[in-house]
Amino acid sequence: MEHFIPLSVPNLKGKELEYVSNAVKTEWVSTGGPYVNQFEEKIAEYLYVKGAVSCQNGTAGIHTALLVLKVNRGDEVIVPTLTFIAAVNPVNYIGAEPVFMDCDDSLCMDPRKLYKFCTEECDFVEGHLLNKLTSKIIKAIIVVHVFGNMANMEEITKIAKEFNLAIIEDATEAIGTYYTEGKFKGKYAGTIGDVGVFSFNGNKIITTGGGGMIVSNDEYILDHSKHLTTQAKSDELFYTHDEVGYNYRMTNLQAALGLAQLEQLEKFIEIKLSNYDKYKHALTNVAGLIMIDFVKVARSNKWFYSLIIDDKEYGIGRDDLIVKLNEKGIQSRPIWGLIHQQMPYKDKQSYKIEKASYYIEKVLNIPCSTNLSEADVDYVISIIKSLKKSGEI
Incomplete structure (x- = not known):
């Protein structure tokens, strides 16, 4: 085939080779190294959030977000059905149950149906939203900004506040998307809910090859996310671990690539x-x-x-x-x-x-x-x- 136009591939024409080569030359190629911290700082600066925690991919980010928001085994999480399955699988990882919601014409979660479900199919009792069908507590909503389109966060945040639901924003496709009017004018996708998660997979608008980022304005969420994604060490020198952690760290090589991509x-x-x-x-x-x-x-x-x-x-x-x-x-x-x-x-x-x-x-x-x-x-x-x-x- 003489001419082939792929669907979505990386654009690596900035300082990627310079930064990655520097990481190799200085032998900081694993999960330590200065580019990881720089990339986290620059992402937080770009998004105007308190902090960012790098991780291995968007899926790891959503898994971590569910854990830090204390979604427990047997709880339920409202999720979209129209999304990539990686947005939903982490609910299963922790032993919780998904409840699938429809989209509107933005392809993102339909807030009208979300509200109708919460009011007609659930009871709100002592600060908990209880699913009438299952008698289980609904703890959170995972909102996906599909294809970079902004979900209706004004309505979804109102619903979440009324029914005491945490919001995880799956902004894996939406870095750089922000409101230009309304209540959240100037706010970026991923920065409105309790936790935002980004992906830097090879087909995303910027890439680290594989990698992700957790962002929040809550210090506890940021600190606990960092703790969980780095094997939950309470004492790094003596390898003391105070809970089950995960090897979800981003490498310095990935972060070097990401920093060059973010500049563009x-x-x-x-x-x-x-x-x-x-x-x-x-x-x-x-x-x-x-x-x-x-x-x-x-x-x-x-x-x-x-x-x-x-x-x-x-x-x-x-x-x-x-x-x-x-x-x-x-x-x-x-x-x-x-x-x-x-x-x-x-x-x-x-x-x-x-x-x-x-x-x-x-x-x-x-x-x-x-x-x-x-x-x-x-x-x-x-x-x-x-x-x-x-x-x-």
């Missing part, structure tokens, strides 16, 4: 915004295609670009289009399988899943890397248009 984040977001606008302008008038919008009250990082495919109008279904695009050297993918339908979670409670079921059948993600050239974007647009127009399909 705003530039990367500018590219994301520009390429999204090009796609949307070019595809708006193609019958059967709708480019999913991002909420107007926030500056999104626009991490992933999503098309809704109407097979009757466009003339081809989403899955067939994936095959045709691949034949033309364009990588695309469907949205994730809904989590409440996955084998490990089929017997778990879900609440009025409707919109997520619609989007699961219709959404297609198209190339969105920050190193896409203008010619790449034009090529993707031309192929999507031609597949409809030419009758090739």
Whole structure:
């Protein structure tokens, strides 16, 4: 294949080689070293939060967040069904139970259904939200800012406050997204709830290869997160451990890469915004295609670009289009399988899943890397248009 355009790959054109080489030269390649502290400090500074704790990936971050928020075995956590499964699995790690919630048109958790569930399917007794169906305590909500779109945190925080629920913000796809108006104007995704978690996987807008970050404005959460992610040593010299900890530390090599990436984040977001606008302008008038919008009250990082495919109008279904695009050297993918339908979670409670079921059948993600050239974007647009127009399909 002469021309291949991947879906989402890293952009490593800054000081990555310089910083990583320095880590190697100084032999600080493992979980000690100055780049780890620098990366944590710079992330906290960028997000205007009290502190940040690096970890091995976003999944480890969510697991740690559940532990520090004292979600216990047998408790329940409200989670989205439309998300990557890594947002939900940590609930299972600690022996808690997920309750699956629908999305709204932002693809993020629907606050109206969330409120209806809390008021109609639960009782609020002595400061605890009790699930009528299971008689279990609901302790927390995991909110995912899907594809870099900002979930409705104004409404979700009101609900959480009313029913004494902790909020974990899965901002693994949304670093750089922030509110531009409203109650949380200027607040970044991941900084509004009790704990925020970020991912630096290879397909994210900035990467450390693999890695994550826990952020909070609560000193106890930050200190306990650091403690748990570094094997819970109460005495480092004599290796005394006061609880079960985890080897969730980020390496100095990863942090060196991340620091160089963070220096370019705003530039990367500018590219994301520009390429999204090009796609949307070019595809708006193609019958059967709708480019999913991002909420107007926030500056999104626009991490992933999503098309809704109407097979009757466009003339081809989403899955067939994936095959045709691949034949033309364009990588695309469907949205994730809904989590409440996955084998490990089929017997778990879900609440009025409707919109997520619609989007699961219709959404297609198209190339969105920050190193896409203008010619790449034009090529993707031309192929999507031609597949409809030419009758090739």
